[in-house]
Amino acid sequence: MLYSLFSTPVLLSLLGLAAVPILIHLINMMRHRRVQWAAMDFLLASYKKHRNWIWLKQLILMLMRVAAILLAVLMLAGVGCREDQFASFFGGRTTHHYVLLDDSFSMSERVGGAFAFDRALQVVKNIAQHTREGEGRQRFTLIRFSRAAASAAETASVPSAAKPASQEPGSDRTQRPAATNAQRANSPDAAVVADLNAEYVDSEFDERLEEVTRGLESSQLSVGPTPALQLVRQLLAEKGDENRLVYVVSDFRTNEWSNPTEQKKQLQELAEADAELHLISCVEQEQANLAITDLAPTNETRAAGVPLFVNVMVKNFGRTTARNVQIKVRSTFYDDPQGANPGEAPKQTDDLPPVLIEEIAPGDTALGRTQVFFPKSGVHVVEAELPADPVVADNHRYAVIDFPAAETVLLIDGDADARNLFYLSAAFQPGSRANTGVVVDPQPATFLNAATREQLAQYKAIFLCDVRRFDAPAIEALETYVQDGGGVAIYVGPNVNIQAYNGTLYRDGAGFFPLPLEKEGYLVAPLEQAEPDLQVEDHPVFAPLLGERNPLLQLVNVHQYLAAPAAWRPDPDSGVRVLARLRDRAPLVVEKSFGKGRVMAFLTTAAPIWNNWATGPSFVVVTLKLQSHLAGAGRDSTSYPVGSELPLALPAGKYQAEVTFVAPGANPEIPVVFVKPASAEKANAPEIFTSLGGSSLSRFQETARSGIYEAWPRTSDGAPDVRRFAVNVEPEEGRLDHVPPRELLTILEPLTPTVSDWQEYDTRNLDFLDLGGFRWSRYLFYVLIALLLGEQVMAYFTSYHPARANRQSS
């Protein structure tokens, strides 16, 4: 206690003042006056008689002076309002105000010209001001939801104590004392998490609070109160005896508080820890709000020069129907960044025709669709924007779409005449004027035996047609390819060795082939064509052909196929699904999810050998959809939630070990630049990694704003290879309906917190807060006064005060 108190040189030097009376005494002993004195006998008699009493009085006087100086120094050092142990000694308790501030983006709701978050800040200031006027010692802790959530995520993601969290670059808290790794692994460090950590409310507190809250704004994160409540619970467990008031300053949205099981549990624990709970709502009436919940391209082939549909999903969080919702859509085409500085790649932004949604019922999500077109390959951006409403953050959404020059498909045909290759190639390239964006790369079956992981990764999909059998290296390469997110379509045929397929590809369900094969099956033509040979499920591949009016599938005839055992049924948990069956209910098209990718098995030929499908128009449609579907599994996710980590993996040796990230800033014209090192997890690893943001208290802020983020890795020769990331808000946070105070009280029963409106937290109305406390510094002051008075009295009685009147009379 005293160590912390006197840790500053100033206080230590002040403490030295206590030695002044002793020094003065010693100096006086050395610098006494000499008097030649006649009446020594009387003096010696007096000295002999009073020696002990004189010494005692002198000692008491000196001790009183030392004590007075010590006390004054202690009060000057703030002991009067800083040390709980002293307060406890005097019977008083500190009053600690834990203010939990909701800074999720729903707090950015604009109400009557002001933001709910601004109201919340005003509430915080009013509480602080009221506590400063209160009696007793007051501590103040301010915790934002976002920081508590980031801290909780960090704690959960760092089980080992070895992570050097304090060495992370870009930390905005580097000036704080770094907690030990063990502490950080076990519990969040309040000193790092809290904006104000147990600060004493003194004359300088307003300045500190103003410094902290200046420029503070609601985040674009979707965070609930639970992490902050958990953090406070931990803090309460660590703190000693104190008077506790916990304030939750929030908007109490329905999605978080209508059934707050976890929150209720946390509040219950706080109440059991003798905390007085105050819930302060910063919103009044519910407002309508529209949010773009999704902006994503359709799962079609993406290639330069190929038009692509983009879906816009808009949700109506209000209680009235939204009509004539007009969505602005912009596409940004990025040209070759060669020679450009990070963030300054040449680009062209075009306003696309707005998407109009005529009507969105309350709670419903409506779909709008627009088409984008980029003439050149590259990583391009599409942005959608809703008209202004109470919450701005969810009115924007971004999508990054990678448009390669073309999507390459590996095609291996086991047919001696390459008939499958012919028909499939014809489907992918139906004519010179029609650009499907797909390029076929035909290879022999032996190609797979020597194919590397990187070689296969450049193919968006692999089509295997009537291949007799696969060697072990080929199977391993294919399985790795699918597990990494690739898509494989397998057509069987007369050359297929059933036993080999069952033994190597299916492997009793462990392989990537979806089902076992038993024998060749034959579908006898019916006497009357009442039922089509092919019956398909609702699936993206067959979606264009569905519908009673579409006769294309009825033209498909299958007369031979490879049949699965009659008793075979797909296991519901195996990820296997039958997408199409023959008239005799035998499965014809079966899909299996394998790793990140998927495999589609067609139990007949691609070429019109066992069927006539390739001769009909539906074959082209299904083949293109099949390619899109298979390639879609491997397409990178184009949207990241705000605050998440933007990972970047690069081939080792080909890129420089430093990557520049460009993030959107508060001012759109001024981006924020981060430079991150890229390193391999292990020596000689094939890839180096880096990232921006992440579940770290010091890094989550790096991606705390929605928008387009760019990574500018540079190859060894210095050429930029720009990657883009779309970071979007969590749309459900835009749900603005909140739980009214009375209802909240009912929900939280048997808890009895005070639930108030922000307007009630005016400084004039806060007398209901139990500031408690014990201003024992006042008692220190009284003791000091008593000491000084005592010193004066003692000094008076030990000194000589000539009385003129007496002298004159004598």
Add this chain to the structure above:
Amino acid sequence: MPDSKRFVHPEAVKRIGRLELRARHVVEGFQSGMHRSPYFGQSVEFLQHREYAPGDDLRHVDWTVWAKQDRLVVKQYEEETNLRCVLLVDVSNSMQYGAGAMNKYEYASTVAASLAWLVLKQQDAVGVLAFDAKVRRKAPVRSRRGHLLSIIEALDAAKPSDKTAMYPILREAAESFPRRGMMVLISDLLADPEGTLKGLKLLRQRGHDVLVFHILDDDELDFPFSGPTRFEGLESDDHLNCNPRALREGYLAALNQFLERMRRDCAQNTIDYALIRTSEPLDAALAKFLSSRLGMHGR
């Protein structure tokens, strides 16, 4: 040649000039004067009748008594004689203390000179004896006017030295001046009080009219010191480092006890005692004392 003005202040003697130093007791002089003599003679003061004896001067026969009672008686008158005053001045080391205009030695010497002037002015005889442990200087008892210079010279030459030994000095004075007269002791009495009182009693037993001028400095009476002080004895090797504020009360108690004893014992032995501060104006102090004596004498 002594500085006559060192110890005789014209302003002071002017103020006390109208006063008289009268012996309260019978003193033996050489000539007629204003003081009662143990010898009967011609005087205006009738004392008693005595039976006539052959040889008596017939001028003293009270014929009125013979006419009325038919017996011869002689009228006896109280003889008035001159005063023989001896000034005993303490010139020990302790007397050199003084924080004011004059130290105790200077003040005592001035008192002595002023009294000498007064005595001579009354045509009485005065002598001086300056002493510490021994008699340092001595001026014989004379009544001529020019004797004042001899007294001043004796006082001036007797610089303070050594410590006081009161009883031997007083005994020596008693033996040196066997004829009853006035003994004026001017001292701070900072010596063995038993010896001092014993000596004073001895003088009284020898029939002397004894006056004590107790000269003390303000500092000695008030002890106004503060701050750490080292007191070093003027007549001893004693010293004391102390905070005088703390000792003052005890010091004053001891001093007052001493003064009270002196005052009481002097009164018991019919010794005039006067405590005089060196800060007190000399003429005022003397005038006050002499006036009170005259008053007592008148009664």
